[in-house]
Amino acid sequence: MKIFDSILDPLRALYPELAGADLPLTAPPSLEHGDIAVPFFLAARRLKQAPPKLAADAAARAEFSDLVREATSAGPYLNLRLDRSRAAREILEHILAAGDHFGAGNTGQGLHAVIEHTSINPNASPHLGRARCAMIGDSISRLFRFEGYDVEVHYYVNDMGRQIGLLVLIADELGSLSFDQILDAYVRANARAEEDPAFAEAGYALLARMEEGAPEVQAKFKAVTDLCLQGQLAVLARIGARYDVFDRESQYVRDPRLEQVQDALRAREALFIDAEQRLVVDLSKLGYTQEEGRFFVLMRANGSSMYGYRDLAYTIDKHQRGADLDLIVLGEDHKLYAQQLALILGAAGFPAPEAVYYSYILLKSGKMSTRQGKVVLLADFLDQASALAAERVAEQCAEFDVVEQRRIAEQVAVAAVRFAVLRVGPNKNMIFDLETALSFQGDTGPYIQYSCARIRSILRKYGQPLPGTLPEAIQAEDPAEWALLLRLASLPDVIETAVIQRNTSSIAQFALDTARLFTTFYHECPVLTAETPALTQSRLQICRATLRTLQNALGILGIEIPERM
RNA sequence: GCGCCCGUAGCUCAGUUGGAUAGAGCGCUUGCCUCCGGAGCAAGAGGCCACAAGUUCGAAUCUUGUCGGGCGCGCCA
Incomplete structure (x- = not known):
């Protein structure tokens, strides 16, 4: 109860050895006890006395300002009855003066915050589970802005990868694709890749050409992901979610900072090429103790990069923009992944962002399921x-x-x-x-x-x-x-x-x-x-x-x- | 199987850096519109805080185990 903190000055005078946090001001369970209460547990521990004794002592000896009409002890609590009208005026005055800053602690003055959230896959109109990320991230962004931080909200656009490659193939076949058709196309593409190896192979090949920089392939990837992103952002805008910077994953494929990461991993003997010719990190060399999740693949045998490899560059990039606070909102399904990423980054001397995790939204009928049509968009x-x-x-x-x-x-x-x-x-x-x-x-x-x-x-x-x-x-x-x-x-x-x-x-x-x-x-x-x-x-x-x-x-x-x- | 998160009223959730009698809403029962907006208010019934042991003056809150739910352990992102 910061506003009334000065009420406690007489107690501090009485017990100078107490620290500020030793005397908290709380609301009593009922106004019959008093208008405001001080629990004496912490103070008692510090002074090595019994809480009720100390509370009684305080009630008897403290000389409060005329804001306090009556001070009585009840067990370990000191209950204060206030001149409510006078106290009310102090509260109202404080709120009036602070105005639209009332409540802010101003802990962010002069600090820059980078907050990433939402960053959903470009494959469908967002359902409530995805939207939970956007709402939490947006709200945290507003909170830190309220606190005085200079907040920059980032959205990581997953504009490449195997599944986008497959989607591009489908889009080519259809000739045209609308936002409403994308999820269906996405599901069909993935199903087809499972039963048709040639289709899957074509997807990988397309991805490899995209990474090599073929302009016409890049244009196709961009067209598909832009279509989807714009559709998603239109929905997110309805709930007031705003983003300052859109970072495209494809910008981070050949990032020179990744060489630095690889060098650091080699120095720790944590990088190797496995039997299938993939470039893999052995996290056990970096302090990871479990067998599950010990290996982290950076590159496929054909030289195209994995999501995590690009994400390393992106994460470094965000940090190097000078963030005093580097936050990311992630689904709980990303916990292990984020831990793996943090270990690799740490080995290369880069800090990992601080993650805020959210759990999934379930429906009364159970888990959401896109395939069974059990989703709330x-x-x-x-x-x-x-x-x-x-x-x-x-x-x-x-x-x-x-x-x-x-x-x-x-x-x-x-x-x-x-x-x-x-x-x-x-x-x-x-x-x-x-x-x-x-x-x-x-x-x-x-x-x-x-x-x-x-x-x-x-x-x-x-x-x-x-x-x-x-x-x-x-x-x-x-x-x-x-x-x-x-x-x-x-x-x-x-x-x-x-x-x-x-x-x-x-x-x-x-x-x-x-x-x-x-x-x-x-x-x-x-x-x-x-x-x-x-x-x-x-x-x-x-x-x-x-x-x-x-x-x-x-x-x-x-x-x-x-x-x- | 291993790891992380969660389990509070019939249902959905607060309360968890250990502290006064565990709180709301929905649903159920009963009242309230000549009175600043009934998307509302007042009251009632409804709880071995998943279970068991432990730590403590004191446990919904901390520890361990059991059970139940979610998530993860991919040439997905």
């Missing part, structure tokens, strides 16, 4: 959600023109997926239930948007802009007001944790809790019809601060807040 979900939302918007915002109504419906649809996906910790398999995600009820993105729309409705009805400064006296004695304000004040702590853990799911939880607390406040504490004009002014300020806080939190999640919905 991001585009399909957005279409359905947007259509449902549009019906509600047409009723409630009838006076808006159709274009505006559609825009709002799309914002609701995006909030529904982004919140559903981002609220779950990335390392957990999550089960996506289409029906629940389309209901917009309960713990959902649209619920949070709805709370914000209510705030805006109140501010609109008030009919005049709020003053830029707070009134002298703020009234906030109601438990609903206080609980909400206390939550708002915790945003900096939530962000700090999110930055450290590279995980924004706690921010989603924060936004939901805040929206719920606001709704309770909304029902308990009339704003425009409050008992006195002064109370109305106080509550208007609480409304504004809540909206500001939710804007900042939802901004990191990539969820927009419609004026009305």
Whole structure:
């Protein structure tokens, strides 16, 4: 609870041997205990005393500022009852002053971050599993930008490889290929390569010519991958995922830095040519202890390169652009691969990027399966959600023109997926239930948007802009007001944790809790019809601060807040 | 088989650098629209926190084992 940190100064004066982190400020389980609480476990350990004894001692001896009305100990806790109105004013003032930076720890000032995410294979419209990567990566990018980092988002375009070669062959046969046909063509090409060795061989041959630099072959690869990439990016743009730099895999085939890597591997006797004439790394020479995954193939017998070989050059390249923070968001299926890559890079003296892993999305009916048609495409979900939302918007915002109504419906649809996906910790398999995600009820993105729309409705009805400064006296004695304000004040702590853990799911939880607390406040504490004009002014300020806080939190999640919905 | 991740209410998820009575939503039961937006609110029922042992003043949280789910161990990317 960073905002109230100065409350603890009297305790620090009392126990000068304590470090700052020894005295955390937490919310009590219920407001009946107090408005704010200090657990004494850490302090007790440092001072070698029993926690309850120390808490009692602190309650008896500390002389707090007049912000604190009462200090009582309860077991190992020191519970403080505050002058809520005075404390509320401090919180509101802090939020008002910080504005769209409220919550930011500014740990990224002057630092450059390179974040790679999504980087999906150019073979189909993205399904929810792929989109999870994009949402997590996009949200982390927003988080670090919020923290003050200069963030550069990279997208690695897999514009070559055996499967693209096969796809080019199919495209040639068909004469033309559209984005919608690509997945089908991709599946057919791979199936055919398995049963038809001549077709597979033609694919490899095409790939080899591509690597040798044959212009007409390169043009074909580019045409196919561009078609797919543009289709994918159009869908990703709907959920607000933006990329600054597109790096093409084909640029890294003959990278001179790969010679350097090979030399380093030879020096460690970790590079050899196997019986099938492939160029292989023996990772056991680099400290890898398992037998499984010990060998890493760099080049095929015909001299064409493997994915990992090009990725080495790419990873070095990203690092050499001067990243203070080099992050990559990867599916959990890439864990071993990333470990292998890191070992090879390490042997050549290059650092590996820090990886954030996400697990797969499952459906109620089990795993997603493209072949069985058991997939939820991001585009399909957005279409359905947007259509449902549009019906509600047409009723409630009838006076808006159709274009505006559609825009709002799309914002609701995006909030529904982004919140559903981002609220779950990335390392957990999550089960996506289409029906629940389309209901917009309960713990959902649209619920949070709805709370914000209510705030805006109140501010609109008030009919005049709020003053830029707070009134002298703020009234906030109601438990609903206080609980909400206390939550708002915790945003900096939530962000700090999110930055450290590279995980924004706690921010989603924060936004939901805040929206719920606001709704309770909304029902308990009339704003425009409050008992006195002064109370109305106080509550208007609480409304504004809540909206500001939710804007900042939802901004990191990539969820927009419609004026009305 | 070996390695990594996960297992919390009927279902979907929070809570995990060990700390106050394990929290939401959905579904179920019961109330609430002359009152700032019912995409809502209030209340109720529903938990050997997968199982077993251990560490600790204290374990959903840490350790080990068992069971269950996900992922990986390719001339795929």
